[in-house]
Amino acid sequence: MNIRIGQGFDVHAFGDGDHVMLGGVRIAHERGVLAHSDGDVALHALCDAMLGALALGDIGVHFPPSDARWKGADSRAFVRHCNALILERGWRVGNCDITVICERPKVGPHAQAMRELIAADLGIDIDAVSVKATTSERLGFTGRGEGIAAQAACLLVRA
Ligand SMILES: Nc1ccn([C@@H]2O[C@H](COP(=O)(O)O)[C@@H](O)[C@H]2O)c(=O)n1
Ligand SMILES: C[C@@]1(CO)OP(=O)(O)OP(=O)(O)OC[C@H]1O
Numbered sequence: 578m579n580i581r582i583g584q585g586f587d588v589h590a591f592g593d594g595d596h597v598m599l600g601g602v603r604i605a606h607e608r609g610v611l612a613h614s615d616g617d618v619a620l621h622a623l624c625d626a627m628l629g630a631l632a633l634g635d636i637g638v639h640f641p642p643s644d645a646r647w648k649g650a651d652s653r654a655f656v657r658h659c660n661a662l663i664l665e666r667g668w669r670v671g672n673c674d675i676t677v678i679c680e681r682p683k684v685g686p687h688a689q690a691m692r693e694l695i696a697a698d699l700g701i702d703i704d705a706v707s708v709k710a711t712t713s714e715r716l717g718f719t720g721r722g723e724g725i726a727a728q729a730a731c732l733l734v735r736a
Pocket of ligand 1: 677678679680681682683684685686710711712713714
């Protein structure tokens with residue numbers, strides 16, 4: 578088999594704070610997120626998609642929330658670690674696609690910066706990295722502004 582696919586999903590509740598991290602980009606916002614790490618749902622979903630493609634469990638297995646090393650951690654380091662696991666097994670990311678789900682903040686103005694950071698961390702062309710967003714039409718916990726969610730898909734090809 579010369580391709581593998583994985584998908585990921587993550588949620589964090591909003592809490593006190595003045596920014597959210599999304600796709601490695603710091604976005605000023607009137608709420609922060611409650612998390613052990615920097616709470617970057619986009620990168621956590623991506624990590625779970627990458628790990629899922631390798632059938633290596635999930636982000637919590639590799640970076641346990643009980644481990645003080647990950648307190649406030651930059652989630653870009655998680656992405657780079659997952660990418661190293663991929664490369665050392667003879668794979669590379671062919672492309673990935675992330676959808677962020679929230680009413681606010683607006684993601685569109687930051688999507689290009691996110692794509693650039695993710696492409697750099699994966700060592701792949703920016704054309705292979707997609708970041709998009711949707712509201713949930715004011716329905717559910719994202720619609721009520723209680724939290725933020727993201728889902729991701731990741732294709733691996735033989736290096
Ligand atoms: N947090 C968000 C949510 C949405 N967008 C952009 O707005 C478009 C319309 O959203 P709908 O949920 O009404 O379909 C969407 O396609 C995104 O381009 C955004 O940037 N940030
Ligand atoms: C990222 C980790 C790191 O301890 O903690 P959180 O930032 O709380 O994020 P979550 O999406 O719950 O994933 C679990 C953990 O791996």
